[in-house]
Amino acid sequence: MDLIELGGRFRELRRLAGDTQSTVAERAGMDRTTVAKFETGQLAELGVGKLERLFQLYGFSIEPVPVRPRPTLDDLQARGERGRRT
DSSP states (O other): OOHHHHHHHHHHHHHHHTOOHHHHHHHHTSOHHHHHHHHTTOOSOOOHHHHHHHHHTTTOOOOOOOOOOOOOHHHHHHHHHHHHHO
């Protein structure tokens, strides 16, 4: 998930809670324009500390998860072959 997707998810959480960008910014200790740009994908980067503060407002944390590489065509074909044999 990239920063643009995180911003969109955050916007959904904020709206579901009925909070304004200004309220969120004040609670997280940052500028409202930063929150607005984060939600709309206009930030090139946002520090991990700020991301954590924002998501913690709604009970979420930022944690690393393993990345699964996309399967190759050979992987998909092998899976299909195994599926036909069973």
